[in-house]
Amino acid sequence: MMNRMQDDSLGQALHVEGKRSGPAFSRLLHERVMKALGECGMEATPERRRGNWVWKVSVPVGLAAALAIAAGTWSVLHNAKGPEKQQSVADNGLLVIPDDVDDVIGQPTGTAADEDESLDQAQYASLNRDARKLVSFVADQVPSFTSDAQ
Amino acid sequence: MAGALEKFSDEELAQRARAGSPACYEEIVRRYQVPLARFLARKFPSRRDVEDIVQDTLVRAWQSLHRYDSKYAFRTWMFTIAYRLSVSRGRHDAGAAGNENLPAHVASKAEGPAQELEREENRSVLWARAREVLSEEQFQALWLFYVDELAAGEVARVMNRSWVSVKTMIHRARRKLEPVLGELAPGQLVGGGQKTGEDEAAAWKEGE
Numbered sequence: 173m174m175n176r177m178q179d180d181s182l183g184q185a186l187h188v189e190g191k192r193s194g195p196a197f198s199r200l201l202h203e204r205v206m207k208a209l210g211e212c213g214m215e216a217t218p219e220r221r222r223g224n225w226v227w228k229v230s231v232p233v234g235l236a237a238a239l240a241i242a243a244g245t246w247s248v249l250h251n252a253k254g255p256e257k258q259q260s261v262a263d264n265g266l267l268v269i270p271d272d273v274d275d276v277i278g279q280p281t282g283t284a285a286d287e288d289e290s291l292d293q294a295q296y297a298s299l300n301r302d303a304r305k306l307v308s309f310v311a312d313q314v315p316s317f318t319s320d321a322q
Numbered sequence: 323m324a325g326a327l328e329k330f331s332d333e334e335l336a337q338r339a340r341a342g343s344p345a346c347y348e349e350i351v352r353r354y355q356v357p358l359a360r361f362l363a364r365k366f367p368s369r370r371d372v373e374d375i376v377q378d379t380l381v382r383a384w385q386s387l388h389r390y391d392s393k394y395a396f397r398t399w400m401f402t403i404a405y406r407l408s409v410s411r412g413r414h415d416a417g418a419a420g421n422e423n424l425p426a427h428v429a430s431k432a433e434g435p436a437q438e439l440e441r442e443e444n445r446s447v448l449w450a451r452a453r454e455v456l457s458e459e460q461f462q463a464l465w466l467f468y469v470d471e472l473a474a475g476e477v478a479r480v481m482n483r484s485w486v487s488v489k490t491m492i493h494r495a496r497r498k499l500e501p502v503l504g505e506l507a508p509g510q511l512v513g514g515g516q517k518t519g520e521d522e523a524a525a526w527k528e529g530e
Contacts, residue, residue, distance in 0.1 A: 181503075182496060182499060182500075182503050183468060185448050185503075186448060186449070186452075186464065186468040186469070187468045187469060187471075189446040189447070189448050189449055190360070190446070190449060190465060190468060190469030191469060192446065193360070193446035193449060194356070194359065194360030194363050195356065195359045195360060195363055195369070195372070196356065197352075197355060197356050198355065198359075198373075201355060201359070201373050201376065201377070202351060202352065202355060204373070204377060205351050205355070205376070205377050205380050205381070206348060206351065208377050208380075208381050209344075209347070209351070209380070209381060209384055212381055212384065212385060214344050214347070214384070
């Protein structure tokens, strides 16, 4: 068995001989490695390269989302009938805001139009409803105006 | 520039390289070329193979730098990459040469080296004998422990073995070298090494 001194000297010998042997520093190998690193994008650091991946993913996803939103908005705008109906109500002169606003306010909105026999109930039911909503909306605005005036 | 970077530890250089300093990584390349080549030269007789693996190791390390955990020694991490590449390359070469049954270092001796490495090893009597009497794993464990000064726990990490198995491996390797030590004349052994008995004890303890 080895004693402690022999053990130490073996360890020292292995260390020193190992350090002393083997290839020396090679400038050519260093340049070769640096060239290989340059080809792998040494200028772009790992952090930046990771950032590039974020951009590569987020930009297409963002563009796709923007296109989807634009397409959705276009679709909603072109398929919606509501604004057209309101427009037609105004164009056809079917919307009549009575001069006497106070009387209108006093009436239940549901019954005012029902009594108007000049409208074809079946054909213009939806227009009628829209008109009633508009009238009630306008009427809602009026009290504050009238109360201010008083 | 390189002179200014010499004062930084490997871990600091790695952090700076990761943050965007190619000069810091170049300093790492400069520091590790010789230790890696020396470590790999024990396994591969061809200088070209050694240089290829050194290059692969340094490039892989660069590409994976963001995965390096600074809790661990950078040296251990670098040698782990080199060791795994060398195992992979050794397996490939052994298959290609058709000498699968021989360990790489025995097979390489059978090829008739006449290489610069052999000349170096003739000067390094102890390691030349170690190469003859030790298994490849024992040889590499012993090399990493004594020459590259990794602690037993770090050697275990590099070789993907348990700390106990590495400790046993190194212990057995030393026992095998016992007769070699007796054969060598006192003048043939080089004294004054940096790794003393106390250092070794500390290294063992660090592994625990």
